[in-house]
Amino acid sequence: MKKIAVFSTKPYDKAFLDRANTPTRMQLDYFETRLKRESVKLVEGYDAVSCFVNDIVDESVLQCLVDMGISLIVLRCAGFNNVDLAAAQRLGVQVSRVPSYSPESVAEHAVAMMLALNRKINKAYNRVKEHNFDLDGLMGFNMQQATIGVIGTGKIGLAALRALRGFGSTLLCHDPYPNDEAAALADYVPLDTLFRTCDIISLHCPLMESTYHLIDKTSIAQMKDGVMLINTSRGALLNAQDALDGMKQGKIGYLGLDVYELEGELFFRDLSDRVMHDDVFGLLLSYHNVLVTGHQGYFTREALTEIAQTTLNNVEAHFSGRRTGNELF
Template sequence: MKKIAVFSTKSYDRTFLDEANTPPRYQLDYFETRLRPETLKLVEGYDGVSCFVNDKVDQSVLEALLAEGVGIIALRCAGFNNVDLETAQRLGIQVARVPNYSPESVAEHAVAMMLTLNRKITKAYNRVKEHNFDLEGLMGFNLSQATVGIIGTGKIGLATLRALKGFGCELLCHDPYPSDAGRALGEYVPLDELYRRSDVISLHCPLTEESYHLINQQSLAKMKPGVMIINTSRGALVNAQDALDGMKQGRIGYLGLDVYELEGDLFFRDLSDQVMHDDVFALLLSYPNVLVTGHQGYFTREALTEIAQTTLANLDAHFAGDKTGNELF
């Protein structure tokens, strides 16, 4: 039975992976710690490793994995910017991901963030808990009359478009590779036009050299004053310092972040008894028109089931000498 070291695990990861591994065909050993140079001793004697979004799989880690005989890295996520793919390919270590896991889960979370920010649900909830039923400061706008720009029309972007179509929004899209499915739901426009016309902008694109810090001082200057920005995709799409400056200047009226550029030191951990040393993030949290969730968008039963099953299928294919199509090279 092949042995797999599973890093960055929580109780829910174990539950769904064990279900997918029934009857047992792998020895899955779970580690709450992240894979990084400091934890490499844990991989001794394993045939493969499974990683998540904040595991650090750089050249030094890959070389150590190869020395231990690890032949596959089974990512439990769609993103792979935390893996040095060039080195992995050179060393002959296979990297496979989970490209699709209930795109509706992330899309619905994005829409939930839009509604929560717009209708100030968090502020209203806290008021009512204190028996304060005053409506001052709680006014929102009709989403049905808003123009929403969707950047990235892959599976998650399309699911978001479908959800928003039901609200009656005017929908704009931008993607380097327009699709017929996207055209059926919204209007493809140049990025600058999307910035100029949108009341709400939701990010659903991968992190690449071109999209790095897509939301920055220059792009914010092209947007409507008071624009709502939602990011449920990759943290580094948004320049956090520029977003903070945009909040101070009133360029951004609402900001919803399920991801954050430096989330590796924060998310998926309980830090409630510690001092936060990220000043930009701390200041963002202090704004009443900022909503942050800790990389929660994917977190549904359906998505976790799909992630576990696809991860095991990727392992099955690798050890059988086959491919699933989820391999990155």
């Protein structure tokens, strides 16, 4: 029976993985800590490693894995920007992922953030809890009248377009690789046109060299005054300092973040008894027109079920010499 070291785990990860592993297909040992250079020694004696979005799988970690005889990393996510793929391929370590796990979960979370920011749901909720029913300061706008831009029209971006279509909004999109399904829902436009035209911009593209800090002071300057920005994809798509400056200047009217560039030291942990040392993040949280959630866009029963089943299938396929199509090379 193969032994798998599962990193960055929470009780819900264990519950869904154990369910997928019934009857027992392999030995799963859970570590709440992230995989990184300081914790890689925990992997000794295992056959494979399972990682999540904030584990650090750089060349030094990969070399340690190889030295311990490990040739498989199974990611419990679609993104892989935290893995040095070139080093993995060179060292002979296969990396598999979960390419699609209920794309609707992330898309629906993005739309929920749009609605919450627009109609100031959090502010209204807090007022009513204090028996304050005054509506002053809670005015929103009709989504039907808005022009909404979706950057990235893969599975999640496409799900977002389907959801947004129901509002009757004008939909624009951008992707270097257009597809017919998205084209039937929205008009593909150049990125600068999308920036200039849209009232709401939602990011659904992967993080790579070409998209790193896609949203920065230059792109923000092209946008409409009072634009709403939503990022439920990868934190480093957006330069947080430039977004903060845009908030101060009134250029950005609403900001919804389910991801953050430096989230590795923050998200998926209870830090309520600690002082926040990230000044940019702390200042963003102080704005009434900023909504931050802790990378929970994927967090639905359907998504966790698919993640667990696909992860275990990827392990079994590798050790039986089969390919699933989930391999990254």
